Amino acid sequence: MTGEHRIVVLGAGYAGLSAAKRAAKVRGARVTVIDSRAEFVERVRLHQAVAGQSVARWDLRERLAAKGIDFVRGRAVHIDTDTRRVELEDGQSLAYDSLVYALGSVWDASAVPGVADHAHSVATPEDVARVPALTGRIAVVGGGSTGIEVAAELAETRPDLAITMITSEEPGAWLSAKARAHAARTLSRLGVEVRSGVKVVEVDRGGVTLTDGDRLAADTVLWTTGFAVPDLAARCGLAVDDRGRILVDATLRSRSHPEISAAGDAAVVSGPGDRHLRMACATALPTGKHAATAIAATLHGKAAPPLSFRYYIQCISLGRRDGIIQFVAPDDTPTGTVLTGRPAAWFKEGIVRGAARTARP
Numbered sequence: 408m409t410g411e412h413r414i415v416v417l418g419a420g421y422a423g424l425s426a427a428k429r430a431a432k433v434r435g436a437r438v439t440v441i442d443s444r445a446e447f448v449e450r451v452r453l454h455q456a457v458a459g460q461s462v463a464r465w466d467l468r469e470r471l472a473a474k475g476i477d478f479v480r481g482r483a484v485h486i487d488t489d490t491r492r493v494e495l496e497d498g499q500s501l502a503y504d505s506l507v508y509a510l511g512s513v514w515d516a517s518a519v520p521g522v523a524d525h526a527h528s529v530a531t532p533e534d535v536a537r538v539p540a541l542t543g544r545i546a547v548v549g550g551g552s553t554g555i556e557v558a559a560e561l562a563e564t565r566p567d568l569a570i571t572m573i574t575s576e577e578p579g580a581w582l583s584a585k586a587r588a589h590a591a592r593t594l595s596r597l598g599v600e601v602r603s604g605v606k607v608v609e610v611d612r613g614g615v616t617l618t619d620g621d622r623l624a625a626d627t628v629l630w631t632t633g634f635a636v637p638d639l640a641a642r643c644g645l646a647v648d649d650r651g652r653i654l655v656d657a658t659l660r661s662r663s664h665p666e667i668s669a670a671g672d673a674a675v676v677s678g679p680g681d682r683h684l685r686m687a688c689a690t691a692l693p694t695g696k697h698a699a700t701a702i703a704a705t706l707h708g709k710a711a712p713p714l715s716f717r718y719y720i721q722c723i724s725l726g727r728r729d730g731i732i733q734f735v736a737p738d739d740t741p742t743g744t745v746l747t748g749r750p751a752a753w754f755k756e757g758i759v760r761g762a763a764r765t766a767r768p
């Protein structure tokens with residue numbers, strides 16, 4: 408394909424697909440997406456998957472081909488930034504002129520001793536597939552959005568389970584008072600016991616040990632306390648922060664390697680109020696699209712535009728019939744306006760469907 412600008416997109420999650428769709432419209436470019444999975448699975452529905460609900464998935468190769476985008480299935484193990492090639496586990500190597508790095512995030516299995524061996528995660532479809540058949544006592548560790556969604560979904564779908572949430576702060580501690588109160592009320596209504604103000608210091612085969620010395624017996628421990636990123640960027644010499652996320656400028660180009668752009672969970676992007684954008688589908692979609700827009704501008708001899716982004720809402724589902732829509736200021740600070748109950752559940756369902764439609768080529 409001599410003469411064509413080769414744009415390789417690493418990762419076919421929300422950020423990567425959004426980048427690839429935009430890149431496919433760039434005159435003079437040939438776009439290839441690489442992912443270790445053959446199918447796109449809506450990651451924001453994995454709490455539903457672990458509760459036994461079926462979550463739609465679709466074939467990446469087929470969808471991307473319909474938009475003239477090539478797909479290579481494989482796991483990237485190295486980026487040679489000198490020769491500009493991505494190397495895959497199976498020995499393939501793909502040359503790029505521009506690379507969009509969108510490898511997302513995984514669970515943090517090194518959080519405390521025993522997590523990797525005895526806890527389970529819902530961070531990826533593969534993690535969910537490894538969760539054993541749930542019975543008896545379930546400990547959900549973490550009171551962030553993922554922990555709340557997992558605990559509520561399981562409690563609603565599987566009332567036979569005894570679910571305890573363990574969280575260092577109250578569930579949804581960063582939300583407005585109204586939203587926090589609704590989260591607490593709903594978890595209680597669904598029968599979730601909340602142990603707040605404690606952390607887990609160790610996980611073992613039979614449960615968890617807490618900072619206050621207590622032991623909590625659990626048949627399954629679901630670990631939801633924040634995500635880590637793949638170490639590929641750091642290993643390949645790109646400038647990264649202390650969590651391994653790629654440092655980018657306002658146009659989303661890597662600060663150390665401008666021919667590489669980064670988007671989604673794998674990038675540190677400055678947002679309103681100089682706060683870093685949170686790891687979210689809500690930030691992955693626009694940053695992915697913007698990375699490709701900036702590449703297109705440069706390719707056509709124009710200045711790459713800076714990302715313009717503001718927040719509007721945060722959405723948390725509380726099972727299929729309840730939820731929280733927290734309205735926020737442009738920098739993500741919660742306001743006093745909150746939608747709850749069934750309308751919030753519908754609203755969130757609409758947002759999740761919209762995100763999948765936006766990502767789908």
Ligand SMILES: Cc1cc2nc3c(=O)[nH]c(=O)nc-3n(C[C@H](O)[C@H](O)[C@H](O)COP(=O)(O)OP(=O)(O)OC[C@H]3O[C@@H](n4cnc5c(N)ncnc54)[C@H](O)[C@@H]3O)c2cc1C
Nearest residue numbers: 418420421422443482483510511671672686687688689691
């Ligand atoms: C249960 C759950 C609920 C969530 N709910 C919400 C929500 O309500 N709202 C919200 O905004 N966010 C939510 N999130 C967070 C959201 O899913 C992520 O922030 C988002 O998926 C990030 O998108 P991404 O494209 O950066 O990464 P990902 O979606 O993680 O995609 C990364 C892709 O890279 C591929 N990949 C990784 N490593 C390699 C490799 N070495 N080689 C090849 N391919 C590779 C993966 O297979 C994957 O397809 C939720 C997350 C979870 C787990």
